[in-house]
Amino acid sequence: xxxxxxxxxxxxxxxxxxxxxxxxxxxxxxxxxxxxxxxxxxxxxxxxxxxxxxxxxxxxxxxxxxxxxxxxxxxxxxxxxxxxxxxxxxxxxxxxxxxxxxxxxxxxxxxxxxxxxxxxxxxxxxxxxxxxxxxxxxxxxxxxxxxxxxxxxxxxxxxxxxxxxxxxxxxxxxxxxxxxxxxxxxxxxxxxxxxxxxxxxxxxxxxxxxxxxxxxxx
Numbered sequence: 489x490x491x492x493x494x495x496x497x498x499x500x501x502x503x504x505x506x507x508x509x510x511x512x513x514x515x516x517x518x519x520x521x522x523x524x525x526x527x528x529x530x531x532x533x534x535x536x537x538x539x540x541x542x543x544x545x546x547x548x549x550x551x552x553x554x555x556x557x558x559x560x561x562x563x564x565x566x567x568x569x570x571x572x573x574x575x576x577x578x579x580x581x582x583x584x585x586x587x588x589x590x591x592x593x594x595x596x597x598x599x600x601x602x603x604x605x606x607x608x609x610x611x612x613x614x615x616x617x618x619x620x621x622x623x624x625x626x627x628x629x630x631x632x633x634x635x636x637x638x639x640x641x642x643x644x645x646x647x648x649x650x651x652x653x654x655x656x657x658x659x660x661x662x663x664x665x666x667x668x669x670x671x672x673x674x675x676x677x678x679x680x681x682x683x684x685x686x687x688x689x690x691x692x693x694x695x696x697x698x699x700x701x702x703x704x705x706x
Contacts, residue, residue, distance in 0.1 A: 496585045499682065501534040503577075503590035507623045509700075510678040514618040514670060518702040525685060526695045532685060534698070551641060558635050558643055559605040563594050577628060584682065590627035601630040603649075609637045617665035622674050624652055632662070 508521040522537050575590050594603045604624045608616040624632055632650040635643040650659040658668075685698065 497531060497587045498584055499532050499586045501588045503588050503626045505534050506626050509681050510622045510674040511619050513673050513677045516615045520701045523698045524695050525698045527689050527692050554641050555607045558607045559593060562605050592627060602628060603631045603633055604629045605633050607635040607637055614665050617662060621662060621666055
């Protein structure tokens with residue numbers, strides 16, 4: 489078990505915040521994001537601004553529901569896999585000390601692998617894999633498990649488990665949609681934004697909004 493020395497922590501946040509920032513550079517749809525940020529006792533706190541759950545249309549709503557049910561089905565199908573739990577992570581990137589929460593979908597009790605369960609259609613993988621990879625990497629996930637949907641949203645097949653931990657021999661399916669330079673670009677953007685926040689954020693006792701609207705960070 490690794491201990492985190494709180495005095496050395498610069499940022500306190502959620503994995504979803506870090507994922508959204510890093511994924512911006514790979515996000516074909518340029519979805520906007522918005523976070524609250526403040527500085528307190530020399531630490532920077534970043535969190536999502538709570539939004540009511542909304543869907544663009546009925547298809548989007550069904551897709552979200554099917555994805556959740558697929559995750560439940562996979563986890564409950566295998567008695568050796570335990571359901572989701574939360575974890576804390578520490579050092580990030582070039583040495584920035586962070587404290588952030590990350591949900592893990594499941595853990596294989598036999599191998600100890602932390603597993604992230606995803607569902608997608610073949611034509612959405614180009615946009616889906618980079619997001620799933622950065623989310624999984626930030627959460628210390630060992631393996632990605634994909635269920636492939638047809639155009640009607642029905643899961644038709646399971647892809648073989650994709651290993652994330654072997655840096656010297658990356659999974660060929662992930663490499664099909666995400667190069668090493670793509671990964672470095674995501675981490676580069678994340679570090680750049682965090683450094684920008686650290687330099688620009690005024691002193692304590694005020695909450696600010698960090699917003700990306702498809703054009704740039706404000």
